[in-house]
Amino acid sequence: MTDTAHALSASRTLWDLLARRAALTPDRPVLLQGDRVLTFGALRERAERTAAGLYERGVRPGTVVAWQLPTRLETAVLTFALARLGAVQSPVIPFYRDREVGFALRESRAEYFAVPGVWRGFDHGEMARRLGAKGVFEAYDDLPDGDPAVLPAPPADGTSVRWIYWTSGTTSDPKGVLHTDRSLIAGGSCLAHALRLSADDVGSMAFPYAHIAGPDYTVMLLLYGFPAVMFEHFALPDALAEYRRHGVTVAGGSTAFYSMFLAEQRKRPDTRLIPTLRLLAGGGAPKPPELYHSVVREMGVQLTHGYGMTEVPMITMGSPDDTPENLATTEGRPPEGMRIRIVDGEVRLRGEAVCSGYLDPSQTAEAFDEEGFLRTGDLGHLTDEGHLVITGRLKDVIIRxxxxxxxxxxxxxxxxxxxxxxxxxxxxxxxxxxxxxxxxxxxxxxxxxxxxxxxxxxxxxxxxxxxxxxxxxxxxxxxxxxxxxxxxxxxxxxxxxxxx
The missing domain is CATH 3.30.300.30 (ANL, C-terminal domain)
Structure with a gap:
């Protein structure tokens, strides 16, 4: 990690991090989408004006604001506006419908709910009214606007709960996961440190910004001062033109994304799929070793895979300078400050990136052991070099x-x-x-x-x-x-x- 990135990683809050980056490189782009470009300075300025508009509508520090928005520049502006106010944000994946959305609104006790209106043929506003949501407003092309002079001082405390994320649905019932600005900054710092990126890179967000990966990735952009292309709707091969147009150097998301890129490469094996691409990176699901070797061999790029979850956005990450054997068979190493303990085969975690618990106190009590380590439910072991190998889930151990x-x-x-x-x-x-x-x-x-x-x-x-x-x-x-x-x-x- 560069000296600048290391200094920025000590920022107390996400707003503090944005303000410091905007002061350093105000005119450098941070987010790209189609023909639109948002610079670090413009992100700070637009977020402050949006924060003022929200303040005039009654949003205050601690107000719970849920939002169900696609991956757009406006979504990033809104999240930083809420961070400027010190509101509590509850992001909801835009593909969720009445059952999941109603659950999130009820459990979080959201006082406001931002929706995109009609998006991809579905009327989110109508669903919000059907669910009896409070303070519904659209935040797609237009955002609330106001004079920043009305705003109180930015929040100084980065350890208060200001985020409620929802587990991603691999089990039938989601949990409300409580995060602080500091836990999200710590997670993004781990990702940035492992990938060895620079200000010359161009990243990509092909996943929902409402996922825990949204702030994880954005923190990395703020630390290193490089941009990322946002995809409101990701599908291959349609998205390839944008990757090529913006000269993306780092892509990925998860194992499924690697497979999709590889499938496209196999259609024209003698032509580089994305000429500027040098690295695929991601996490969120197990990576078969054979997929690693196929990507490196056939696409001619490096592949680094990591381990994270809604509760801990980044735990370990493979690094481009790891050996092929480690990159193929492990999830990388933890950063400084992340403690991994293996208890009866289960991976347990303690560190700043670990969530504060769950909305349901009984779930919190069950999830943490007597020494404050989070029980992940994942099985694994550490190699002699400190790399983590995930061997499965406790629930995936079949007792025959x-x-x-x-x-x-x-x-x-x-x-x-x-x-x-x-x-x-x-x-x-x-x-x-x-x-x-x-x-x-x-x-x-x-x-x-x-x-x-x-x-x-x-x-x-x-x-x-x-x-x-x-x-x-x-x-x-x-x-x-x-x-x-x-x-x-x-x-x-x-x-x-x-x-x-």
Whole structure:
């Protein structure tokens, strides 16, 4: 991390961080979208005017403001306006509908709710009225505006809870996760430190800005002073023109994004997909080692993968100067200040980037151990060099006839089969075995026909122990995923195939 970035990472609040960056490089771009460019200085100025408009509407320090907005320049302006006021923000993924949105509004007790109006054919304003939301206002093209002279002093305390994020839906019920400005700055600093970026880079945001990755990535932009391209709607190959137009050097998001870029590269293997691209980076879901090797070999770029969650936006991150073996098989190393402890195989965490808990106090009590370490529910171990290896989820350990079976181990092996596009391995109730191993396979476009016999024969040839072999195979056109980082929703697969 550069001296400037290191100094900025000590900022007390997100507003303090923006103000200091804007003073250093006011005319450098921070966000790019189509023909529009927002500089660091303009972001600060527009956010202050929007903060004044919100203040005149009654938003005060501590006021809970929910927002369900797409990845746009205006969304970033609004979030920094709320940070300027010291309001409590509750971002909601724009793809969520009545059930999830109503839950978030009720649990957070939101006093205001910003929506995009009609977006991608859905009327968010009508949904807000249907749910009885308070203080509904549109924040798409136009934002509240006012004279910054009316504003009180910016918040000085970065350790008060000012963010309520919602777990991303890989389980059926979301949790309200409490964050502070300092926890988000710490998470973004970890990402910035690991990726070894510079002011000459151009990043990209292909994920919902309302995801915890939104502030994580924005903090990195503020620390290093480089821009990112925002995608309101990400789809390949349509988005490639924007990557090329702006000369993006760093792209990614999660494992699913790597796979999408790789699939596009394979359509024209002799032509660089994005000529300026040098690094794919992301996290949020397990990365099969074979995918790492395929990206590096076929796309000619480096791939660094990390480990994070809504509760801790960045825990570990692979670094471009790590060995290929570490980049392929581990999630990278933790930054200074992040303590990782392995207890009975479970990864536990303590550090500034860790959330303050949950909206529900009982969930907080259950999530933290007696020494203040967060129980992640992930299984893993640390290598001798300090790299973290994630081996699965506690809930993904399938107990078959009293023997533990790792779903991730089987998934990693099946990812190397040419007929497998993607795969999720789950445990299903079984009267005889306790649980049986079920592989749910998303077929590759040109893949051969798969049967349970061909799958088990392949895994035997790879050296998998017989007691871990799948006893059930399900073929699907597409695995169910959430709308943020495209994580597979295993609970939906268990619901669907339990009676199989």
């Amino acid at each position: 006839k009293g023997e533990n079976v790792s779903a991730k181990e089987i998934e990693d092996l099946l990812h190397t089969h040419p007929a497998v596009g993607d795969v999720a391995v789950i445990g299903l109730p079984d009267a005889e075995r306790g649980e049986r191993v079920c592989a749910v396979v998303e077929r590759a476009e040109a893949g051969r026909r798969l049967t349970l016999e061909t799958v088990t024969s392949y895994l035997r040839a790879k050296g998998l122990s017989p007691h871990k072999l799948p006893e059930q195979l399900e073929l699907v056109d597409a695995l169910p995923r959430n709308e943020t980082l495209r994580k597979v929703l295993k609970y939906k697969l268990r619901e669907r195939f339990s009676e199989g």
